[in-house]
Amino acid sequence: MDEHDRTRTPVAGRVEADDRPAPLPRRITVGIIVNPKHSATLRAYADLVPQLQKAGAHYRSMTTSVERSGRWQAEQLIDWGADTVIILGGDGTIRAAAPVLAEAGTLTSLVPTGTANVLSRHIGLRSCRHAIDHCVRTVASIIRDVPTNLRGIPVNAAEFRRADGSRHRTEFISLAGIGGDARAIAHHHFATGLLGYTWGAARALFVVNFTASTGATVGAGDTSGTEGSASGQVWSVMASKVARPAGPIAVFPQARIDAEAFTVVTVGPIPDRLIARCRAWAGIATACLQGRPQAHPLMDYRCTTDMWVSVESPVPAQLDGDLIGDCLELRVSAGEKKLLVSAPTT
Template identity: 30%
Template sequence: MLKDYLPWIIAGLVVLALVIGGLVLTRVVPEVAATRRRRPRPPRDHFRTGEDDVPAPLKRAGVVINPTKLADLPTARERITAACLANGWAEPVFYETTVEDPGHGQAAQAVRDGVDIVCTLGGDGTVRNVAGALVGTETALGILPAGTGNLLARNLDLPVALEAAVGVALTGRNRRIDVGELVIGAAPMDDAPDESGDPETHYFLVMSGVGMDAQIMAGTNENLKAKVGWPAYMLSGVKHLVSPEFRISVKVDDELEFRRRARMVVIGNCGRLLGGLVLMPNARVDDGQLDTVIASPRGVVGWVPVATRVATRQRKGHPTLDHKACKEIRVRTDRPVPVQIDGDVIGEASEVSATVRPGCLTVRVSQ
């Protein structure tokens, strides 16, 4: 008789087992899921490798110093170093100019050393030589004014105080500016003997010129300049008001060549001078062109209207002061005359040709 009920007994046991199993699962599974949900998330650093823990290297500046412009070089180095550290940069690398190399080689070495910016501590001549190594590169130029004129810094509205200038160089914004390229030396007018030698190529950031302005630079007393600053140039300018005239032949872009007598020709990348004077009111460092002034006054009295137009920033209005805006200009003279580039007299020549190189230099300026 038990055999007759055995299948039903087995079936009942199976059903009972399934019911009990279902009850257990309904309690255990939610608890397991809750336990999984409550498991704490590993900290973020748990997934990091050792390489991520290495801090990024600090930026470093290279500073090209003209030691002749500083009375206390060690103190200047200390102030620059302190300013770099205060702005979160590493200690700077210093390079000193020499008579043989006034800045170009030092700037090139700084770039090879991997600095993040190349700064100059000196005058416009130091800036020009350092910039020559940076033209066409992405390395920015920082300007720490320490000269007499500091004309590029003034035209870019940069601070003159050392700590403030360092701050701008390290934290300011990049600005692309034009550079003038000057070729010196070629055949003079009227088949006169060529005494200028082989052609030389130079860069200028502020102004270059032939004639009286170069004579003023050459005639400025260095001792007086060190004592009184830029007014020393004015004294030299008074002495050269009656400098000799010379005949010039000028070719501007694709215009016809013209001739006249002149006392000076100034080719500028920017127009602001010392003492708040503006020689070229429309000149801009990033307008893609050069501005030229041709001055041809007669005697001392002839300088009065010229000076008036410079003081009032008029661009036109008098036949003895011509303004030309161009991308390229060539000036030939009837004899060799002095030539200056950003305040440095580099000799005499009877022909100069200037061409603008738009936006080829990066300079760090104020925000």
């Protein structure tokens, strides 16, 4: 018998190492949602894609537009068969795509290229570069079937009635508000980036109070269905699941991005006279810097899974830092669907 024609007789009960097929690496498909509004997005995309190719991932990219801000793109990528989706954008892009991705149970990674990037900061992504490195590690972990660190981020519901009487329902992730905080956002376009938000916030400090009726489910997780309500002059009403919605100061020290309940704060009424108003804001700022904003008498905090606000005259409202217009009513409810986000372990 020629040497090349010889066959090896296997030993019963034993697998010969030379006969075992080499394991094939898992092939995964990566969907990428790209918001091209910021130049940082295009730079991040140019950095990310070659690393995904090197890792052996098959990818498909879709850009957002004013008309299609992320939801449609998420639907298309899920229909395409994406194993995981990477979002390059800010909180608005995440908010648009999140309901679809949460419903499908699709693992999502974030590359923060927006202005505030609130969600990304609160899951531990320190920078765009850090986020790209983490995305590549996540994809490599999926290929090797290695577990990744996941955070379940609730997708919350918001219902609002605009000044024209039309009613709307949508979802949001981290922050909702009506009044002074939304006025700050309304004026941010006078300057670019964070400077615009700073300018808007400075102007909003001097807007007048408004009359509002507010209510909330008594106690997080309370099953009695009772509500506590109040009516009077306020500067703003906000519901948050993040400690620091803007900047390094913990305005909501008890809030957590993956919590079931919101931390709600009613601010005001702020005094009308200029000197008294400045003193009030200085006192609030000091309390926040000391980590005790709840100690200030003009900051009324509570924890709830459901909050509503009704106003006499239209007042600006916002969701995740995006203005939704002048509203007469705003109601938010903690969500049960969760967006599975890949987060750093440290």
